[in-house]
Amino acid sequence: MSRIWLKWMPAVAVPAVIAVGVLAVPLQAGATVDLPDKSPQDVLELAAGSTVDTFSGTLEQTSDLGLPEIPSTGDAAAAEFSDALDLLTGSHTVRVYQNGADQSRVQVQDTMSERNLIQNGSDLWLYDSADNTAAHTTLPAAGEQSAEKPGETYTPSDLAEKFLADVSPSTEVTLAENTQVAGRTAYELVLTPNTDDTLVGSVSIAVDSETGLPLRVQVDARNADEPAISVAFTTLSLDAPPADLFAFTPPAGATVTEETLPTKDDAGHPEGEASGVTVTGAGWDAVVVIPAGEDAAALAELTASPLYSQLTDAVDGGRALSTTLVSVLIADDGRVFAGSVPVQRLQAAAAQE
């Protein structure tokens, strides 16, 4: 009998060893990280002073906004609509290659396809393998670009101070326990709103203890257990990526389109002045108001989609889309209200005006 028992031992021991291994790995990753003590301002300075512009890494992005699952089959309009929502639901793996300021490549990996954004000097390519299309634009020369930037220059500590001063009335900035992201040690800044009126619970940013590069950004919603949005490196290397990654020529057979970047003159709403978009309130509980008639065509197209009635609920004064992080109220008179606030606050704002 005991010999039979011995022979079944491996069948018991192997799953047990695997279970222990599976449980031990996350525990090890969550072990406390010993780093020199810093104040939130020190960490902000570290992040602002980061000079890393050459790296390659893999980003894992997950969103859990409490939206219903979007059915993947449907008519073309629904498919287009769900494409737009695609980044708000589910998770994505993104590979990022950056070489200096003017060479970068971003690859969004889908199951059997991939979307690529490649910048090489002034050339910008967008390639989508799902429909084999490539779009090319020429970026304005570097000199032109920098002329648009504000003339003032800030030192890292100026930037840190300015940021703290800007956010301090509405936000508490603290440091959480040191953490580990992509095998690197990091300080974790936590921004907590001081108001109860917002849906945002907190925003945490993990800052690499060595280089100051942000390694993870996570937005927690007030009423959800899982992070609403999380973008984190899973692997990161600070070596220069191979140069031939940035030399892109569209593959044979691809549909290539040439597009021009909208300049300031022909952009529809320069600096939001002419547009009627207004923001009421400041800080976390601000509400964005788009008056009726603004982008009416886009709104009509949106409301005609069969998904519209699936995603929104009828409420007093219109239809509301509520997620764990953002609420949108499309009033019956065509105005649109949006903000990181409960729907009730949007209704109140709609009633006020």
Add this chain to the structure above:
Amino acid sequence: MSDKTFSDSVSASVAMAPAETARPGGAWALLVSELTVLFRRRRTWALLLALAAVPVLIAVAVRLSSQAPTTGRGPPFLDQVTQNGLFVAVTGLIVSIPLFLPLTVGVVAGDTIAGEAGLGTLRYLLAAPAGRVWLLVVKYIGAAVFCLAATFTVVTAGVLAGLALFPVGPLTLLSGDTISLAESFLRAVLIAGYVTVSLLGLSAIGLFFSTLTVVPVGAMAATIVLSVVAQVLDSLPQLDWLHPWLFSHYWLDFADLLRQPIDFTSFGTNALLQGGYLLVFGALAYGRFVTKDILS
């Protein structure tokens, strides 16, 4: 009663003479004979022929059809087939992975031990001084070699059909980069390797089921049904906590080998998962097989 004493004497002789050390020649002879028997069977060739027919049918259908396949309809990469025949192999694999490959692997893996037991030849195999553990290992190696043969059959048939019916040239990867023909063949071999590794977990499950019964059809059916059940569970979003643990979860992720630079992350994850299944079900099969009374 006489069967009982016979099996007892077999296990006694096995315990006394572990053949791997005592007679390595005999042990290797068992492996060679297993592989010879496997690839001499008409059934094995019928399974491989059926697998080879999948990419050939796809290629012929696309070639004969007057309209080019439209983007976004049918299996992935189908629209690329007319531009580059090498995609016949990839499309053939994608079509075969959910059912045809698990089906053939289930037949071979489910037959390993139960088939011998059903024919009454198992005790003669064990009478050879090789030992039950080695027999189990030999049977598993046989199933794994069949996985390799099955996958390479689909890829080779796909490449040949593509060469015959469509233009073949530098290959466009998912990232939009183009690679030379030589590197395309290397990627095809890597993909075949990925799919072979993907099927190792299922083979181990089939081997375990095969030790439970003397009716080979039962073990085959159980293995195939389990592979379908795993894929159904994998498609339910409510069970997403379970998905990374299903042996079928990474089956279609070989697309990562078609990116530039090549991404081996899913290859590693998949190999780890399949290794886990191999260990767990290998240990279960060991427990069952060495404690089993061999009556036939």
